[in-house]
Amino acid sequence: MNLRVFNTLKGHKELFDPIVPGKVSMYVCGVTVYDYCHMGHARANIVFDIVFRYLQFAGYDVTYVRNYTDIDDKIINRANERGIPSKALAEEFIQAFDQDMEALGLRKPTHEPRATEYVPEIIALVKTLIEKGLAYEANGDVYFSIEQFPNYLCLSKRNMEEMLAGARIAPGEQKQNPMDFALWKAAKPGEPSWDSPWGAGRPGWHIECSAMSSALLGDSFDIHGGGRDLIFPHHENEIAQSEGATGKPFVKYWLHNGFVNVDQEKMSKSLGNFFTIRDILEKYDPEIIRFFVLTAHYRSPIDFSDQNLNESRQGLTRFYEALHHATNAIAELSIPAGDNAEACQLEKHFRDAMDDDFNTALAIGHLFDGVRTINRLVSEKKFRKKPELVATVSALHQKILELGDVLGLFGSAPTVWLKKQNLQGLNSLGLTEAAVEELIKERLLARQEKDFARADQIRESLAVQGVELLDSPQGTTWKIK
């Protein structure tokens, strides 16, 4: 085990060495539940699902916390717009989030706390910060005083003077310094609120993550993840709150994933150029989304486009076809037991790639090598009579499934997956399976009568519509081009 991770705090890769040997505690910022998730959320969650899976695969006992922020200005505003209680709105989008994540095949985190379940912890944390002189109350609001925390901006590496130049105090705020941020907000009429030493109010945006992470993982933990856009101010503020309160290092490794772009521009709500997960899933299999995300390194930007998703579909199809062929090729054969050099080699390459800051793109490249080997061996003459080849194909097949599972890939039965893609494609071409099957029958007759002109005519007519006919000793099948 030689995992190296890129730590935003340090600005470079370093050896991963958890606080407690053999155990990993990780916290990932979830979503503020006021709307459907888009592709950017999908990426972040898939990325950290892989971190979670790989750490488990590497033998760690992982405690993974991913929160729901279910109290926030945006939730309140959206609920008011719709004339429903903010709790109902939050509930609706928590369910939507859960559905989306399940559809994408994410493993359930160990804990999925909600901010509203941790209000007592939040209040206690704010109290501590006030007692330590790091926060102050003003008209029912409580603010964190960044001047009292010298390490402020250590994560985002910004310059305080420059930041102050552009900082503003919003109307109604009682900040001593424009860069101070709210820990607790006094309730306005009609807003959801909790009693506190400062009157009725609710948590500010950042405090809930500090409270939930320390409640579930302790004052110091190993990994904290999220999208790059959370580095400032969210994660910066978490550090200030948590380290300010405990005096201990908050997080050992900060991991941040890159954005999803559309036409080279960040996909975001404010730009309005986003696609929700549910919209995308209408058109693409969830595994294609996952494959797409994993074919780039998690810190790089990825460009969301139909062309790129279609390439992912093709890549994934290549895997499933190879797995399908392998299954058929070794069916009903006795497989020699024992380690297999090719399979061991593949696993080593895979681990090396993943150990290098979760380089899933490289890891998938290695899995493609395994596919090529399988295809090559299976097509050798008298394959079934060569035990060493059969053993290698069997072992590689197993290994690809095993390693694929670490990436959350290849979990479907190949025939089912391939069929589904084909039917979906057929559907989008405006054809029916029955119509295709009918033409295949007709062509079969033509071929039996050696009427190859007619046979080729049928092939060609389907081909121009986008359907490819595949002849094999077992009969004729079809696939979408």
Add this chain to the structure above:
RNA sequence: GGCCCCGUCGCCAAGUGGUAAGGCAGAGGUCUGCAAAAUCUCUAUCACCAGUUCGAAUCUGGUCGGGGCCUCCA
């Protein structure tokens, strides 16, 4: 303006000092009645310029181009 990131084959994308993974697309061969799939072979000197070095896509400086954060954002 400040801070940060990126620019690798037609496209996507690894590679952060030792001589360019992989996928898609393309060309040719094998296979096939034909075709597809598969497989084999072939296709890049890494935006540009100047340095450091025995050696750089990889380090330094500069130029050009793109993007991000600095306000809610995965």
